Amino acid sequence: MGEQAAEKTAATDEVLFERRGRLGVVTLNRPKAVNALTAGMAAAMLEQLTRWAHDDDVAAVLVHGAGERGLCAGGDIVAIYRDMLDGGDATADFWAVEYRLDLLISDYPKPYVAFMDGLVLGGGVGISAHGSVRIVTERTRMGMPETTIGFVPDVGGTLLLSRSPGETGTHAALTGAHLNGADALFLGLADIFVPSDRLEELASALETEAVDAAVARFAEPAPDSVLAAQQEWIDACYAGDDAEEIIRRLRTVGGEAVDVADTIEAKSPTAVKVALASVRRASGLTLAEALQQEYRVGLRFLAGPDFREGIRAQVVDKDRTPHWKPASIAEVGRDDVEAYFAPLGERELKLSKERDNV
Numbered sequence: 001m002g003e004q005a006a007e008k009t010a011a012t013d014e015v016l017f018e019r020r021g022r023l024g025v026v027t028l029n030r031p032k033a034v035n036a037l038t039a040g041m042a043a044a045m046l047e048q049l050t051r052w053a054h055d056d057d058v059a060a061v062l063v064h065g066a067g068e069r070g071l072c073a074g075g076d077i078v079a080i081y082r083d084m085l086d087g088g089d090a091t092a093d094f095w096a097v098e099y100r101l102d103l104l105i106s107d108y109p110k111p112y113v114a115f116m117d118g119l120v121l122g123g124g125v126g127i128s129a130h131g132s133v134r135i136v137t138e139r140t141r142m143g144m145p146e147t148t149i150g151f152v153p154d155v156g157g158t159l160l161l162s163r164s165p166g167e168t169g170t171h172a173a174l175t176g177a178h179l180n181g182a183d184a185l186f187l188g189l190a191d192i193f194v195p196s197d198r199l200e201e202l203a204s205a206l207e208t209e210a211v212d213a214a215v216a217r218f219a220e221p222a223p224d225s226v227l228a229a230q231q232e233w234i235d236a237c238y239a240g241d242d243a244e245e246i247i248r249r250l251r252t253v254g255g256e257a258v259d260v261a262d263t264i265e266a267k268s269p270t271a272v273k274v275a276l277a278s279v280r281r282a283s284g285l286t287l288a289e290a291l292q293q294e295y296r297v298g299l300r301f302l303a304g305p306d307f308r309e310g311i312r313a314q315v316v317d318k319d320r321t322p323h324w325k326p327a328s329i330a331e332v333g334r335d336d337v338e339a340y341f342a343p344l345g346e347r348e349l350k351l352s353k354e355r356d357n358v
Contacts, residue, residue: 015041017048021207022059024052031067036076037123039094045127046101053109060111060211062203063127070118070141071128077149081311084302095154095298096349098123099291102156103351106130106287111211115203116140116184117196126155129189130287133211136181136222137196142189145176150268150310150322151301152275152294158282159290164188166231167238173275174238174246175263179227186225193222233257241280243273243329268306268322269329274340281341288351293341295349300340 016027026045028035052058065071075098083090105112105127114128115135120142128134136142144153144161153161153173161169164187172179172187184190194202198218205214227234237249237257243264250261264272278297282290301307305325313322326332 015044023207024058024061026063028065034069034073034119035065036073038076042098042101062113064115071120072124073119074122077311084308102126102130134190135192135194136184136190139196140181141178142184143178147267147271148176150271150306154294156287158278162279162283166235170238171234173279182222182225183227186228192219194218243276268324269332270306273332273337277337292349297340
């Protein structure tokens with residue numbers, strides 16, 4: 001991103017902050033972990049972005065990831081796993097800061113440019129897709145894969161997916177599918193397509209040029225979205241609030257929809273049903289309300305068996321054979337799902353004061 005001297009204000013080596021010309025640059029700096037987000041990184045970003053929001057010398061902000069693999073592979077789920085084993089509150093505290101960061105980004109008073117190149121998963125979606133200038137490339141692989149690890153989309157993902165065309169957001173939430181740049185644009189998770197080999201040049205241009213003009217010079221037409229071509233059968237199959245019925249319709253349609261049904265049935269049954277309810281309930285909410293809802297749901301998953309088991313199977317032991325409890329979607333009752341959305345009382349996430357700070 002240019003060789004000029006930069007004003008550096010890093011609070012942790014895991015995330016770096018520089019001012020290049022009139023551009024504030026955020027570099028997620030854990031390349032070996034595909035820049036997975038830690039509590040310290042989220043707190044440092046929240047502090048620095050709040051400071052830059054009031055700095056007249058900063059006209060715009062850019063967030064990107066170090067290394068070649070992606071912007072951010074999500075939250076540090078190994079740290080979450082350890083916290084669950086210890087029975088601690090570190091994860092709840094991390095989410096409280098992370099969600100405040102996501103809300104700040106959505107309300108940011110200056111252009112917030114996200115280079116959504118390579119992997120952009122889970123928490124990586126939160127720090128990018130709520131921004132005002134969201135750029136994908138031919139290398140983008142985006143997703144909310146939480147049902148695979150016994151969890152549900154969060155960081156405002158339920159709200160974003162509830163706004164996608166038809167039922168395509170529901171499909172993305174339940175399957176946890178990785179999306180290419182064209183699909184991300186179709187779902188409304190991104191705005192602009194720029195070839196990955198032009199990003200460095202665009203970043204340099206942003207140091208001195210107005211964001212809209214610079215981005216317009218580098219933007220190119222995106223490839224066709226595969227998801228858009230599938231919307232007709234997706235809309236037909238995913239209508240309604242009954243996960244069992246969705247799976248039945250997918251199997252009736254046949255073809256590639258059968259593979260989708262198999263994919264959903266391999267996920268945590270509880271996570272599938274709660275994810276479906278979460279996306280439905282998010283429709284019409286503000287981002288703050290959606291984040292508060294996701295926080296309630298998240299704390300319930302921390303207390304249950306599937307989140308811990310999903311991380312164990314996928315990331316810790318890597319045997320890819322999670323033992324879900326309950327084991328089938330039919331065993332997850334309506335009351336079981338409703339319990340995930342019950343108020344938290346004193347533990348409710350409070351966000352209004354955070355918004356007033358910017």
